Structure formats: structure tokens, C-alpha cells
Amino acid sequence: MSNEPVWDRPEPPSKPSPTPLSRELIVNAAIRLADEGGLDDVSFRKVAAALNAGPMRLYGYVETKDELLDLMVDEVYGEITPPPAKSDWRSGLKHVAHEMRNAAKRHEWFIDLLSGRPHQGPHSLAHIESTLATVRLADIDQVLGVVSAVMAYVFGAVRSEITELRAERATGLTEEQWQRASGPYMERMLATGRFPLLGRVMHESTDRDHAEVFDTGLGYVLDGIAVRHGF
Amino acid sequence: MSNEPVWDRPEPPSKPSPTPLSRELIVNAAIRLADEGGLDDVSFRKVAAALNAGPMRLYGYVETKDELLDLMVDEVYGEITPPPAKSDWRSGLKHVAHEMRNAAKRHEWFIDLLSGRPHQGPHSLAHIESTLATVRLADIDQVLGVVSAVMAYVFGAVRSEITELRAERATGLTEEQWQRASGPYMERMLATGRFPLLGRVMHESTDRDHAEVFDTGLGYVLDGIAVRHGF
DNA sequence: TCTCATGGCGATACAGTGTATTGAGCGATA
């Protein structure tokens, strides 16, 4: 209807051909965004944009944002390989622990999402199942207790490792230099003399390998289990 | 200047006398809101409203929302009483662990905030210091390792306990009945036969006391430490 | 007592969020 000649009219903003979507594509896009820019970059608008789609289109595949986050979590559980079928309980649990740690390091947002709703996704369930299977005790309550304890340690350890890692990245310094980075505040606090051990930790403690620290703690837990159940 | 008679003019909306504020008042109000309605109820607008103030007024006392959350966390650390000065390492660490668990149960949002930035508030520092003090080992690296491991377990265990508690509250059912509540989905999953142990856990496992489960896991960790360091 | 300056605080504004609703366009069927 416009009487301008075609050449003067701007093309319609070249609709980027609407990709066909799928739940998998959406979850993968969300994961990529989260890996690169943190959880803050996971919004319906941004995920949709990454897929050349309007935000509302996602609601055809996912009912709510929490659901999307659940799917992301389950996807990461899917990356975790179960321990070899016939491994003994100790190496089996060690395997699971390391797999979890590695997954959490690949996807730093992972640990943040674990504090929310319980995970009932298929990969999560498979993960729990295979972990339970490594502990061959008659009493199912004891099996659960052992696995829960190990998982609790793993969560906590990974969480604090990631937290520390973020703090380092934020200041661009290593743990050794952290106190200098956090400025006069920590200096003043330490100078009060109220925290002598903390002072020693920050000044004397060697910058140990994170993996080693993780293993040491894990060793405590596994040793304790061995002692208690006479393995 | 209006020529309506006074009686026809509405009174100015009776300003609720502007309470004098303080950082402490703000933090306490925020904590109360979080205790009652969860972290979602902690917004500058809502906190300010609870104090009969405009939202922007808070910025006089707190520079950013994260800062407010940090203050809330530190306040909770302040509620945690240190172990008696001369307690042995085992009962000292046990004391700390239970205190943390209790605090986290009083303030369910607490555990959610621990995953963020590291805590350098005065109460947090005092807490770490007194925990370190319970482990009397010569090597400061070993002290740190022991404390970190115990804290990691505690975080993880509390986290999963709170998560489970929330899930129960959401469905209004206990863990035993959980599978029935989560509807046909879990039934179907279990019916596939791919998760036999999970099935046993859900059907056979007795509804053990949470505190007991916590203590058992903690026992593993402490036993492991004892074994490794020959206590 | 009157005037003026200062500073604290509320109102407003903005960019972002998740999501409900609406409406347009298109493909398939009658």
C-alpha cells in the first residue's frame, strides 16, 4: 500500500529464520549462557534471544523458569559417569565424589542450584541409584546414611571451593594474597589480635592444591565410614 | 491557597512518624521478614515498609542489597555460641556443628546465603577463630583441613535437611509419603525397575530422626579425623 | 522573627525480571 518504490523501503528486519525448538535445545542454550556469563545471564529473554526466538515461545516447552533450572541441573547430573559396576565401595564413592567435583567446576552455577528443590530428574535418579549401589550393606538405612554423609561432604566442599574461586576471580588474586586484596579491613581485624589462628592461617598456610584438600577431607569421611562399619 | 474549606480537604496521609533508623534495626527487620516469609520477602521496598520508611532511605545505612544480606548472615553467625574454651577437639567440633544446624533451622534462608560471597563479618570471623581453636594441632594446615572438612559436611548436611524440609512443607507430607505425593511420576520411574535401591529406600527406609542422621554422618567425619591423626 | 542554605528523604524514573493476555498470521480442513 505504500507508494514509495521498493528500493526506498527498508527490508523488514530480516527475521532470523525461526529455528525449530526443542526442550533440549533450550536447556543447552541456557547451560551455555550460564557457563559463560553466570546464572544472571539465564533469563527467558536472553535464552530465547540466543535461539532467535521470542521469550514467550519458551513457554511451549517449559512451564516455568524453575522448571528450566531443574532441567539444567538434571543435564549436569547426566554428565556424571557412574562408577565402574564392580568397584569396591571406597573407590566407587571416591569416583562419584570426583565426578561431582569436576562437573561443578565445569558448570560453576551447578552448586548454586542444588540448594533449591530436590532433584527428581531421570539423570539425578540414576546418579543416586548408582551411588547407592556402590555401598553393599544389608541395611538400606545404613546405605542411605553412608551415601548421604559422603554427598553432604562433597556438596559442602565443592561449594566452598567454588566460593573461594569466585572470590579470587573477583579480586584477581590468589588466596595467599587475599587479605591484602580485601584491603585495610582485614588488616585491621587481624591487628586487633582477636583472631590469632585466623592470622596464622592467612599468613603461614601454604597454598595447597585444591584437589588435594578435597581428597584429604573425603578421606576423613571414608575412613570414618570404614571404622564404623568394620570394612 | 485552595478555597475549599478545611473540612472538605483530606488530611495529608498522616505520615507514620518516621522512626529513627539504624543498621541494626534494618538488619533485624530483614531477618524477621526472611524468617516469616522467606528470602523473597526481603526487598528494599518491603524492609523499608516494615520500618515505616521509604525504600531509598535504606541506602543511607547500606550501600547495596548484597551488603544487607551479608549483614544478615553475620548476624546469624553472631547467634552461634562458641564451644566452651577447654573442650576437647571432638566435643568442640560437635558443639559447633550443632550450633550451626540449630541456627540454620531457626533461619532457613541462612544456608541459601552461604553459597554466595565469603563471609568476612566480625561474627563470622569470630566463629571461624573459635572453631579453629578447638583443634589443637601444631600444623596450621592440618588444623585448617580438619575444620574445613567438618564445616563442609555440616553445610552439606544442613543444606539437604533444609531442602527436604521445604519439600515436605510444600506437599504437606512426610518423607515416607513423599513418593505418593510427587504423583504418578515417581511411581512410573520406580516401576521401570531401573532404580531398585531407590525403591527400597523409599519403601523400606524408616523415618529416622533428622538429628540422629546428622549425628551419624558427623560421627563418620570425626572418626575419620581421629583415625588419621591418631587421637 | 525572618530568611536562607543544607541535607535528608520521598517520589519518580529506568532497566531488568517472570509471566498472563492478546492478537495476528498461517496452515490445514471442510
Place this chain on the structure above:
DNA sequence: TATCGCTCAATACACTGTATCGCCATGAGA
């Protein structure tokens, strides 16, 4: 060909944290 129905985009709404602006009340000086 006409109509139905479905898909998706645009719009709208309530809410977030925070920057900016402007009013008003208070305190100082005349």
C-alpha cells in the same frame, strides 16, 4: 475458498534494585 485452530510475537503488569531529582524541614545567621 472460507473458516477454524494453532503457534508465536507483541504487549502488558507487577515486581525487583538502584540513580536521580526536588521538596521540605530544620538549623544558622541577621
